[in-house]
Amino acid sequence: MATECKDYEPATIEARWQDYWATEKTFRAVNFSDKPRYYVLDMFPYPSGTGLHVGHPLGYIATDVFARYKRMRNFNVLHPMGFDAFGLPAEQFAVEHGVHPRVTTEKNIENMVRQLKRLGLSYDWDRAVATTDPGYYKWTQWIFLQLYNSWFDPDANRARPIAELIDLLEAEKLLVSADRRSLAPGTASEPATPKAPATRHSWNELSASEQREVLARHRLAYIAEVPVNWCPALGTVLANEEVTNDGRSERGNHPVYQRPLKQWMLRITAYARRLEDDLALVDWPQPIKLMQHNWIGRSEGALVEFSLEASDAPALSVFTTRPDTLFGATYMVLAPEHPLVDTLTTPEQREAVTAYQAKAAARTERERQAEDKTKTGVFTGAFAVNPVNNERIPVWIADYVLTGYGTGAIMAVPAHDERDFEFAKQFELPIRAVVMPDDTWLRDQAAKLPGEVAGAIEHLRSTYAENPSEFPNAFTGEGVNLNSANDEVSLNDRPSGEARAAITAWLESKGLGRAQVQYKLRDWLFSRQRYWGEPFPILHGPDGEIVPVEEKDLPVELPEMEDFRPDGSDDPNAAPRPPLGRAPESWRCVERDGVRYQRELNTMPQWAGSCWYYLRFCDPGNDERFVDTDAESYWMSAGNAEGQARNGGVDLYVGGAEHAVLHLLYARFWHKVLYDLGHVSSPEPFGRLFNQGYIQAYYYEDERGARVPAEDVVDQDGRPAEQVQDEPGRRFFHDGKPVIQQYGKMGKSLKNAVTPDHVCEEDGADALRTYLMFLGPLEAMKTWNTQGIEGISRFLKRVWREFIDRDGNRNPRILEGPETNPEILRVLHQTIKKVGEDVEGLRLNTAVSQMMIFVNHLQKADTFSIDTGKAFLRLLAPFAPHLAEELWERLGERPSVCRAPWPEHDPAMLETETVKVVFQVNGKYRGDAQVGKTADRETVLAAAKEQPKVAAQLEGKTVRKVIYVPGRILNIVAS
RNA sequence: GCCCGGAUGGCGGAAUGGUAGACGCUGCGGACUUAAAAUCCGUUCCUUGCAAAAGGGUGAGGGUUCGAGUCCCUCUCCGGGCACCA
Known part of the structure; x- marks a missing residue:
């Protein structure tokens, strides 16, 4: 069984045991078992053409060590791997090389599987999935239809089948508002009177198309014409999460333009509250929770109605977090795209307003950034009425007010908002103080003034109360109100918090406003104008009706096409044309009951497939369901055993922090919908999350700033750079020309990638695995230093020599019978304790250190017991599994050491x-x-x-x- | 600008408020060898000292404590996220 090696030959040993594991299916996970379950998951990779570098498997090896440890702790472990294979790079590569993306994708997956197997990772390969398999994306489409056929019931705070909404509407338990945008409870429609036209309608009075419109406004997947991020260079629209803060595409760094387009959207905003609240249920790193918290962006405040002076216009609704400053609202601002702008602009101002709107529309986000600071805007000519003091205040438009947030309109309180303050100064609008700042702030501000407004604090206070514009900044903090009273309510001398409550109550009693919670999160733009993605299971009828493809007809497979290129363009005004528009007519057109339908031509974004793959792993071959209910609940429901997710979800999920608000937010949203509809058993998909750090490495730039391959760089003495990179006084050269050493994330673009294949050949997979774990804390950024692996190689060779003599036989130093050396016994038990605790806490670097300390002791002893040897091999097995298997068998045990129980430490042995x-x-x-x-x-x-x-x-x-x-x-x- | 995270030898890093630098890399010295590689032994924070020893030292400055890398305050630098979000 074992090899015949006399010396430690990783290549021979590793090939032998990888073969054994594959044949014996050692790591097969069975659904249902008497053992407690444990689900250890890696964020699955995108199978790129360049394959893996040593940074990629860092997390995979950590989870592998953990999975192997848990198996030895008698857990039934699910540890799968798959591929997130739809998406732009495959398509771009395919376009460049004229090969079908399916061909390159399959080739890349094959190569990556080979690389991963070479590392001895203990995946259950029988469960591998790729998001591009029709058998997989059938269910991605099915889940989309679940979204399409559901609505969010705000009273129940959960999703429900759309059929239940129709029932409620038909029974007139819900009525439809006049604009068909919202629903309200009611038992009968109010009869319309000449004085008060009906504000609500019964569903049964509506036409079929009106009914469709009502439903569309409540479905979790819907088509809407909204301003979207259009990227002409990529030929597709992008989600907010995919656009960088300087208005460029995250992928490729191309300019992105705002333009209104009809697109598929997912109503993730309905879940804002639960996505926020349920962060409390999961064991995630605090920074990731914070990033999601900030992205969701909950803020509490009030919605306030400002009536317009022109009596026929509807009221202007604004959201504010500071209703306590309402008496200081001296003007209003609408976003240039606000729907009411046209109605309320006066003829005199129309030209200026239209010009400003055009200018705002033409500017990209990036241009807005660049100009920054100086506020621009135009007066509409209209006036509104401040509801608390009936003051007539002008209405402006300005691009510092965003369409997408709140109501797209604000009340401006220049004294107490920095942006409004700047704008008011710019356009000489009145500034009224309604909150008295604290003395420190007043003194600080006075100190910044050129003249000497300074003086007694009483003087500063009265100056501020009368003329806050003399101060350089707005006071945005909390304080005590002034200048804030009408005949019915006074906020004066009351602290901000109290003032807020008081004025909100007053507004509510008058029907002028109400408390409101607002979220920054926007709905998820879900369609892309690309070929290599999941087709939507949607048909469009001749009258514009939308018909979902029936479940029995799934999957809607991608059509075979010769030319699948996107219609990219530099012209931001060119209309998006999805490649599927060029698909054969036989695919595009479907006839049902004599009606010709057109297939939806957009495809889903790359994130779709990764939103639920962790569920598919529970039951990957199922043709009947996306996952068997019992299998899902076995692996995903709340657990009580050591380390299991307390509130359910994957027990341990490891991946990079770059997915904080993309994948992790989207997947939580889908999971919650499936949970509400009764398809999954846990409220959250990932119980415990751990972020591994990046691997960084030196890279080299020539005098033009171009990167040169790091492996070809030498120092002034001609030695390879990788061997001397940390030595002082080195100068570096490439092709005889000087280059500068820099430092950054390992990868293709910096030309500093080191492949695992290369390291495996040189030192073996066991050395690479152990070295990557030894490098430092898993969550920290780490530097790849090829030299360092030498220490691990020596360690493993030493281990070999402790067990095997030069003739390849068992080392005669190993004695039968229990351990008699008290020193060895003590260190062994210390090591058992520390390695176990460290692995449990993913402190794998110190676990390796402890094993080294143990071997150093072993080496100094004349003899040691076979029991000691076997105990140590079991500790080593998760880290260097091939070596451990080999030695385990040579000590006379039956493979596999992976199935041997983890040793227990005896606390008595630690006592001295x-x-x-x-x-x-x-x-x-x-x-x-x-x-x-x-x-x-x-x-x-x-x-x-x-x-x-x-x-x-x-x-x-x-x-x-x-x-x-x-x-x-x-x-x-x-x- | 706001919010997180970090800073420890030549390098990666280790330290429940209790001997700072475990473990490893590199360097230096030695053994084995004709020689080299491999392996093994010793040594490696800084200053003074032949030594024994003494003093200093965890980005900077202050504080709490018998005792601070660790806790508190102020600042500097680095990394990440958000950024006109009303």
């Missing part, structure tokens, strides 16, 4: 007769001694005073105090 107590004088180390475990203070103090160093320090001093921590330290305070 005496303990070391450190002696300090005035907090400084002056010696130590072994003392009895129960030694009392006086005994230890006496022992300390006997030590010459301690005595010398005490000479001529009086002992003031003695601190004794039993078994640890004795500190004598003397002066």
